[in-house]
Amino acid sequence: MNRPWLKNYAEHVPRSIDYPYKTVQQLLVDTSRRYPDYVSVTFNDLSFTYQELNQKVNAFAGVLGELGIKKGDRVALILPNTPTYVICFFAILKIGAVVVNINVGSKGAELLSALKTSGPRIAITLDLFVQNVLEAAADTDIEHVIIHSVLGLETKMQLPPQTPKLLVYSELVEGRTDSEPKVQVSTEDPAILQFTSGSTGCPKAAVLSHRNVVASVLQTDAWIGLNGRGNASVICIIPFFHVFGMSACMLISVLKGYRMVLMPVFSCLDVLPVMNAIATHRPLSFPAVPSLWAALVSIEGAAERLSLVEVPTSGGALLPEWVAQKFQSLTGRKIATAYGLSEASSATHFSPYPHGGPVDSIGLPLPDTDAKIVDMEEGNKVCEVGEIGELVVKGPQIMKGYWNDPVLTRKALSDGWLYTGDLAWMDEEGFFYLVNRKDDLIISGGFNVYPSQIEKVLLQHPDVEDVAVIGVSDRIKGQAIVAVLVLKEGVEENRGMFMEYCRDRLPDTKVPHHIYFRKEIPKDPAGKQLRRVLREHI
Amino acid sequence: MEFSMQALLKELKRKIVEELMIEDVDPEEIPDDAPFFGRGLSLDSVDLLVLVAMLDREYGVEIFTRELGEKVLINIQTLADYVAIHRKK
Numbered sequence: 001m002n003r004p005w006l007k008n009y010a011e012h013v014p015r016s017i018d019y020p021y022k023t024v025q026q027l028l029v030d031t032s033r034r035y036p037d038y039v040s041v042t043f044n045d046l047s048f049t050y051q052e053l054n055q056k057v058n059a060f061a062g063v064l065g066e067l068g069i070k071k072g073d074r075v076a077l078i079l080p081n082t083p084t085y086v087i088c089f090f091a092i093l094k095i096g097a098v099v100v101n102i103n104v105g106s107k108g109a110e111l112l113s114a115l116k117t118s119g120p121r122i123a124i125t126l127d128l129f130v131q132n133v134l135e136a137a138a139d140t141d142i143e144h145v146i147i148h149s150v151l152g153l154e155t156k157m158q159l160p161p162q163t164p165k166l167l168v169y170s171e172l173v174e175g176r177t178d179s180e181p182k183v184q185v186s187t188e189d190p191a192i193l194q195f196t197s198g199s200t201g202c203p204k205a206a207v208l209s210h211r212n213v214v215a216s217v218l219q220t221d222a223w224i225g226l227n228g229r230g231n232a233s234v235i236c237i238i239p240f241f242h243v244f245g246m247s248a249c250m251l252i253s254v255l256k257g258y259r260m261v262l263m264p265v266f267s268c269l270d271v272l273p274v275m276n277a278i279a280t281h282r283p284l285s286f287p288a289v290p291s292l293w294a295a296l297v298s299i300e301g302a303a304e305r306l307s308l309v310e311v312p313t314s315g316g317a318l319l320p321e322w323v324a325q326k327f328q329s330l331t332g333r334k335i336a337t338a339y340g341l342s343e344a345s346s347a348t349h350f351s352p353y354p355h356g357g358p359v360d361s362i363g364l365p366l367p368d369t370d371a372k373i374v375d376m377e378e379g380n381k382v383c384e385v386g387e388i389g390e391l392v393v394k395g396p397q398i399m400k401g402y403w404n405d406p407v408l409t410r411k412a413l414s415d416g417w418l419y420t421g422d423l424a425w426m427d428e429e430g431f432f433y434l435v436n437r438k439d440d441l442i443i444s445g446g447f448n449v450y451p452s453q454i455e456k457v458l459l460q461h462p463d464v465e466d467v468a469v470i471g472v473s474d475r476i477k478g479q480a481i482v483a484v485l486v487l488k489e490g491v492e493e494n495r496g497m498f499m500e501y502c503r504d505r506l507p508d509t510k511v512p513h514h515i516y517f518r519k520e521i522p523k524d525p526a527g528k529q530l531r532r533v534l535r536e537h538i
Numbered sequence: 539m540e541f542s543m544q545a546l547l548k549e550l551k552r553k554i555v556e557e558l559m560i561e562d563v564d565p566e567e568i569p570d571d572a573p574f575f576g577r578g579l580s581l582d583s584v585d586l587l588v589l590v591a592m593l594d595r596e597y598g599v600e601i602f603t604r605e606l607g608e609k610v611l612i613n614i615q616t617l618a619d620y621v622a623i624h625r626k627k
Binding site: 265267268270271272274275276291292294295296298300301489490 | 556557574575581583584585586587588590591594595600601602603604606607608611
């Protein structure tokens with residue numbers, strides 16, 4: 001197989017990695033022994049070391065064991081980035097159970113679907129979210145809901161009958177001093193059920209084995225290639241329930257012995273301390289989504305503080321060119337951009353660190369990761385350099401399949417290759433470029449229309465801040481092209497003008513049929529455009 | 539003093555609507571006590587950072603702690619009260 005990307009690897013990046021036979025929880029055990037006094041977690045005024053973290057994990061693993069949780073059982077985590085998340089995550093794994101990662105914003109039918117799909121015996125959440133969880137859990141086989149009580153709400157709630165038994169986390173772990181659980185876990189055992197972001201509208205849980213997750217963390221570590229940073233800090237604002245946060249914030253920290261500075265976002269005000277957190281902790285690493293980078297580089301006095309971040313990374317969506325350039329002009333550094341997906345444990349591609357790659361590229365495949373572009377119809381013919389097709393990837397970080405869904409698994413995985421559903425192309429140097437989701441492809445009047453081609457044109461208009469182009473059902477054309485525009489401040493809405501602008505710059509077959517104006521484009525927590533939601537609103 | 543507070547309220551409303559590109563809202567019609575979050579202006583976390591960036595840039599006012607945010611970023615009146623005292627520009 002031709003791997004043109006290898007020649008563009010930074011000098012410190014190995015072509016291949018020797019993956020140890022380790023489970024995810026072994027990363028914590030190793031670090032707690034190697035660096036027992038390093039601070040593991042900082043949350044407001046609370047900090048504890050890796051040794052203390054491991055002890056807390058063992059205590060909660062003991063609780064889970066007493067509640068009857070056995071190897072292979074699922075336990076749902078519906079928690080923001082709090083110390084409880086970190087403790088519960090590793091405790092679930094230590095007892096051989098499987099972490100079901102669920103977005104804290106999930107509720108109603110979506111939450112019920114996630115719980116029914118994954119079948120957890122226990123759900124762990126904050127009292128802030130417990131009402132949503134209890135409502136959904138009433139229709140599932142969940143036996144217990146464990147709450148980390150912040151507000152003491154459990155004492156004030158009127159619980160309906162037939163709901164799972166409610167237990168309070170702090171009461172369960174109080175005074176416990178458990179030793180390491182003695183559960184044999186294989187690296188091929190499932191570690192995490194990771195619900196995909198749902199941008200395709202079909203919730204499904206990727207099964208990530210211990211081997212997948214450990215490989216992913218080691219690949220990213222090898223790519224960045226920083227050693228000897230001691231107990232450096234990582235700002236953890238990306239939710240751990242998302243693979244980007246789980247890997248780039250939590251697991252890298254645990255692997256290296258870094259201090260996780262936890263910044264859960266319960267409410268909007270929780271983002272305010274980001275700049276102070278950077279100034280206080282002078283983080284080695286700060287992973288964030290493009291919209292957060294965009295806001296931060298807009299703060300006038302940002303340069304001094306942002307310059308303190310040695311490894312700024314962006315994932316979840318493409319980083320706008322202006323944000324990348326503004327950050328570089330402020331700090332002299334480049335934001336390292338990653339491409340990945342839940343099915344790949346986290347990243348498959350990364351821009352070369354620290355020198356970067358072409359600004360609109362998603363970067364190069366990570367070590368031991370193969371990637372190719374195949375035809376969109378059958379998916380078995382490899383495209384030429386520069387030709388658009390579906391991106392398929394293969395590597396040790398790729399999931400084992402979708403939980404209890406062999407049909408979807410067969411569609412997504414073939415001979416170890418993961419069909420990403422993303423349309424992309426590769427240049428001669430092995431850099432990959434994202435075009436669109438395969439299912440975002442609009443077929444209008446028999447013509448294939450790639451939304452990004454139209455979006456690129458509209459984004460060049462000086463009055464346009466953001467844009468999403470979608471296809472909506474049309475009786476005559478099959479699909480009509482709809483452009484949803486977010487305009488810059490003070491600009492008047494003028495559909496006619498934008499139509500003319502498109503007609504002047506696009507083939508007739510690609511001129512939008514409708515233009516709508518919106519305040520914002522709906523995005524998921526990772527910053528990915530939610531075209532499905534947009535379609536529902538049009 | 540009363541006049542300048544009225545002018546500041548008016549200016550803040552205009553700048554917030556412009557900066558956050560709030561559609562179909564006449565700045566003059568925003569009540570002084572319209573909450574920034576929930577029912578009211580319905581700002582999200584990124585809006586908030588954009589607002590904070592504007593306050594820093596236009597008035598030299600830094601609101602980079604949650605505690606201060608809780609006191610100041612309640613509604614336009616509370617924000618204006620704080621800006622009037624702490625503005626450096």
